[in-house]
Amino acid sequence: xxxxxxxxxxxxxxxxxxxxxxxxxxxxxxxxxxxxxxxxxxxxxxxxxxxxxxxxxxxxxxxxxxx
Amino acid sequence: xxxxxxxxxxxxxxxxxxxxxxxxxxxxxxxxxxxxxxxxxxxxxxxxxxxxxxxxxxxxxxxxxxxxxxxxxxxxxxxxxxxxxxxxxxxxxxxxxxxxxxxxxxxxxxxxxxxxxxxxxxxxxxxxxxxxxxxxxxxxxxx
Numbered sequence: 001x002x003x004x005x006x007x008x009x010x011x012x013x014x015x016x017x018x019x020x021x022x023x024x025x026x027x028x029x030x031x032x033x034x035x036x037x038x039x040x041x042x043x044x045x046x047x048x049x050x051x052x053x054x055x056x057x058x059x060x061x062x063x064x065x066x067x
Numbered sequence: 068x069x070x071x072x073x074x075x076x077x078x079x080x081x082x083x084x085x086x087x088x089x090x091x092x093x094x095x096x097x098x099x100x101x102x103x104x105x106x107x108x109x110x111x112x113x114x115x116x117x118x119x120x121x122x123x124x125x126x127x128x129x130x131x132x133x134x135x136x137x138x139x140x141x142x143x144x145x146x147x148x149x150x151x152x153x154x155x156x157x158x159x160x161x162x163x164x165x166x167x168x169x170x171x172x173x174x175x176x177x178x179x180x181x182x183x184x185x186x187x188x189x190x191x192x193x194x195x196x197x198x199x200x201x202x203x204x205x206x207x208x209x210x
Contacts, residue, residue, distance in 0.1 A: 001168060002171055005171065007194055007203070008203075009183075010194045011201075014194060015159070015201070017202070017204050018159070019162060019204055020208065020209060021206040022205050027161075034175065038205075039204070043202070052075075054189075057190050057193055064173055067135050
């Protein structure tokens, strides 16, 4: 969540939501959360585990480009 | 029962020394329904955190009653926390951030207070050029 929330502060375009998976089982099912952390960007790009900043940014840009 | 012991409080106070301005935590709760207990826990955790800095304030809203505010913040689940600095940067927490996410809650308060993200110049340049809204959901578990 740390990178996501810093990105939210960096850009008014970015929103970052941390979700406790066990408290929201319906959301977790809908997004097929099998392992955490799981990151879902614009419901299009998803990955599990922490990524370095450059790769996280690449995922963000991929989510926008694949629109 | 308190969430934070004296050592936790001291550690958070030390982090809050880095704050650069006021931050409001907008808490969304519901007094009825299955999430009511979690909402009470969430409210208590936020109260304990807010007590650790003069620059922090809290506003507690009811998802079912304060619908316009919820809609304006884009909040549709409870318990929820909006971390708002000089403006609403779009930082949300769904669920009680008591475990792994607690550190991120504290970090989000600090970055919202300064408005200065800890990111490389390249990342900031790429983000400022975004032509489309980006919604990042991060699922985690308490431990």
